[in-house]
Amino acid sequence: MEVTNSVKAPKGSREEIKNYFSDNVKTKHCPITDILSRLSDKWTIHTIIILGKSENLRFTEIKKLIPGISQRMLTVTLRTLEEDGLVTRTIYPQIPPRVEYELTPLGRSLVGQLIELSDWANENMVHILRSREEYILKKN
Amino acid sequence: MEVTNSVKAPKGSREEIKNYFSDNVKTKHCPITDILSRLSDKWTIHTIIILGKSENLRFTEIKKLIPGISQRMLTVTLRTLEEDGLVTRTIYPQIPPRVEYELTPLGRSLVGQLIELSDWANENMVHILRSREEYILKKN
């Protein structure tokens, strides 16, 4: 069995770049792509952040806090978060039903990352928006 | 003109959460959602990271370094990055054409964030994958 990946290669070398891709793309399990793709829809990050600001919230409370989200989209979002172990879902068997959502420790550890990225996004959004405008002008 | 957003509210209070959403969701310009949605397709992050590892690269060099990417997808990815001001595109008017891509300072400042998030993703992927398996079992 030949080991070719993750071998130390000179920094910035073509070999080092190739190793990155052997490790990430070719093995077909690139965690960052996987995770970012889960975070980057229209509602997931908002949901994590509001859950991060509270201990626990009920379905309808969350829904009221996210203007514009539909019931289906909130369900889908929360289920995906639960599936990934970022959120717990606790059902109290009452009628009308009562379901509480809460971030897991794993979920809470991600909130920090999201806030950092959020800061970067907020700081640089102006440049990005200006860049997009210039790009449109350049095309015409 | 009434100012209701970004006013200091007690930490963890419902009011604080509402402010977050007034500022981000309702104003219809949430930078983090915007930016993450640009990053989270199948190729963008990889492209940024390999550009981060080099000074500059030609179209075909990048293509060779990302196994499986099609020409169209690489074009789309690079154009979006250019549009957002994360990458510069320099055309040398020759035949056959020669086009070089390079991260801008803005792009380079993002690479750091991506590596941090990448670390988090790598560290926690195991838990997430296990969680997904458990979730499937729970459903059956």
Place this chain on the structure above:
DNA sequence: TATTATAGTTACTTTTAGTAACTCAAAAGT
């Protein structure tokens, strides 16, 4: 008996991502 509340589903439409095959213009091979 009709209405409200909570937490969803189901069936559908729109949008986005991705693929495969084609283009252009010059240079080099045969």
Place this chain on the structure above:
DNA sequence: ACTTTTGAGTTACTAAAAGTAACTATAATA
């Protein structure tokens, strides 16, 4: 002279994902 190669794309299409609107269940309440 004609065919092939090269680099950097387009075009036209298909598959997949995201999102919407309308419906459901069950008990309590008016």
